[in-house]
Amino acid sequence: MNNSCLVSIGLPSFNRAQDLKHAIESVLTQSYTNLEIIISDNASTDDTQQLCEEFAAQDKRIRYIRQAVNRGPAANFATVLDGARGEFFMWLGDDDWIDQDYVRECVGVLTANADFQLACGCARYYRGGSFLFEEEPINLWQDDPAERVLGYFRQVNTNGMFYGVTRRSVLATLEKPNGIGGDWLAIGQLAFIGKSRTLESVHVNRSLGGASQQDVRTVMVSTYGLPAAFARMPFVIVAWKVFADLAWKSHIYKPLKRGKRLSLATKSAKSIIRRFKLFGRLEKIIEIPRKMGKFIAGLFARLQTKLILRTRIKRSVRKAGPSRPGK
Numbered sequence: 226m227n228n229s230c231l232v233s234i235g236l237p238s239f240n241r242a243q244d245l246k247h248a249i250e251s252v253l254t255q256s257y258t259n260l261e262i263i264i265s266d267n268a269s270t271d272d273t274q275q276l277c278e279e280f281a282a283q284d285k286r287i288r289y290i291r292q293a294v295n296r297g298p299a300a301n302f303a304t305v306l307d308g309a310r311g312e313f314f315m316w317l318g319d320d321d322w323i324d325q326d327y328v329r330e331c332v333g334v335l336t337a338n339a340d341f342q343l344a345c346g347c348a349r350y351y352r353g354g355s356f357l358f359e360e361e362p363i364n365l366w367q368d369d370p371a372e373r374v375l376g377y378f379r380q381v382n383t384n385g386m387f388y389g390v391t392r393r394s395v396l397a398t399l400e401k402p403n404g405i406g407g408d409w410l411a412i413g414q415l416a417f418i419g420k421s422r423t424l425e426s427v428h429v430n431r432s433l434g435g436a437s438q439q440d441v442r443t444v445m446v447s448t449y450g451l452p453a454a455f456a457r458m459p460f461v462i463v464a465w466k467v468f469a470d471l472a473w474k475s476h477i478y479k480p481l482k483r484g485k486r487l488s489l490a491t492k493s494a495k496s497i498i499r500r501f502k503l504f505g506r507l508e509k510i511i512e513i514p515r516k517m518g519k520f521i522a523g524l525f526a527r528l529q530t531k532l533i534l535r536t537r538i539k540r541s542v543r544k545a546g547p548s549r550p551g552k
Contacts, residue, residue, distance in 0.1 A: 228259035230336065232313045232328055233393060235305025239267040239295065242276050244320035244432065249280055249287070251322035257329035261311060262287045265304040268295045299403040306396065314393035320432040321388065327427045331390035334422050342395055342419030343412070346427035348385020357433065360385045362423035365416050371481065371489050373416040378409070378467060378493040379500070386412050386421065388429045395419075399477065406463035410470045413493075414477040460501040468494035 234252050238245050245264075252262055264287065266273050277289040290304060302316060313332055317323065327346050334344035348360040363380045365373040387408040395418060402411045415421065471478055471490035478486055 228257055230259065230313060230332060231311035232257065232260050232315070232332060232390065233305075233309030233311035234260060234262050234328075235302070235309060235314065235316045236262060236264045236319060237267065237298065237301035237305055237316070238264060238269065238273055238277075238319035239298075239301070240269045240271045240273065241319040242269070242272040245273060246276060247322050248317055248319055249277075251325075252317065252328075253280075253284060253286075254325055255323070255328045256326050257332060260286055260328065261309070263305040263308045264289050265301050265308075266291045267298075267301045268292045299401065299407065303401040306393075306401070309393055311393055313390050314396055315390045316388055317429075318388065318431060322430050323388075324427045324430075327429065328390065330424050330427045334424070335390060335392065338420070338422075340420055341422060342415045343386065343389045343391050343421040344424065345386050345389025345421075346424050346429050348383060348388070349428045349430050350383065350433055351430060352433045359428075362425055363421070364423055365421040367420075370417045371485065373420065374413050374471070375489060375492055375496070377413055377416045377421075379496045381409060381412070382500075383431075384408055384412065385429055385431065386423065388431075389421075389423075391415060400475070404466075405459055406466045409463060409467060410475070413467065413470070414475060417477055460497060464494040464497040467497060 236245075236248060236252075249262065249264075252260065264277050266277060266289065268291070274291055277287070277291075281287040281289045288308065290308065292301070292304070296304075305316070306314060313335060315328075315331075324346065331344040331346065335341055347362055350357045350360070360383055361380070363377065363386060365376050367373045367376060387402075395415070396411075399411055399414050402408045412421075468490045471493055472487055478489075481489065
């Protein structure tokens with residue numbers, strides 16, 4: 226295929242200079258060459274600035290943006306999308322890399338199929354350079370938009386689809402991914418707008434480093450400001466956000482009637498809870514007030530029993546009357 230369409234690749238980064246080099250090189254060596262790379266540096270304190278400026282000086286396809294202060298991950302992801310100029314767009318993690326034909330294969334799907342909104346490769350996951358697993362491919366080819374959305378939420382796990390190629394003009398109409406589950410909401414909305422395909426011939430290679438190596442509770446509390454009690458079950462929060470987005474929040478689902486929206490929201494949220502085996506954990510949380518209620522009810526029952534006994538004793542004493550002298 227020819228390289229007539231410009232593809233923008235957004236690369237948000239923070240303090241990952243060593244890994245970022247690999248990510249940039251994987252883009253520059255793509256077989257599809259009509260590219261631009263937008264790097265947003267979230268006020269890194271390592272060698273990120275020097276590395277990016279050196280790359281930008283060598284290849285005019287690179288645009289480097291340095292934030293004066295750390296604006297958080299959501300704003301950094303939004304910056305690279307806002308600065309993109311290509312017909313197609315994709316995000317790439319600063320410690321990830323893509324196969325040489327990744328962009329070419331994904332763009333080929335979108336240019337050949339006007340009803341498709343997303344094309345991605347299979348996601349492979351590594352830790353410390355060692356291969357861990359490959360994500361199961363998700364294909365959303367249903368003609369019914371609601372079926373595509375439900376199909377997505379019934380299958381999504383690590384969500385490598387988020388790093389696929391999309392039509393930038395459509396992606397720009399969605400709310401920017403923000404906070405835990407924001408990437409799931411974005412792909413769910415894209416699934417409603419159009420079909421999606423996962424190519425098994427190319428891969429986005431993802432490194433489970435940085436925050437993903439920390440304790441999940443620590444990440445949820447420090448990054449998203451969640452109370453520790455809720456941070457123990459992040460997918461409960463994701464399920465709630467999915468429900469709210471589908472039921473009333475997102476304008477993307479307005480074509481659906483109210484009843485259909487609520488039904489889709491309920492089915493999608495329940496599928497997440499079931500797949501991540503959260504019912505048992507939810508029951509434990511629910512059991513806390515239940516146990517408290519039983520304890521309090523037990524106290525009242527015991528108190529009531531004591532009051533009844535005391536009342537009966539008093540009545541018995543009154544009936545017997547005062548004792549008479551000499552008897």
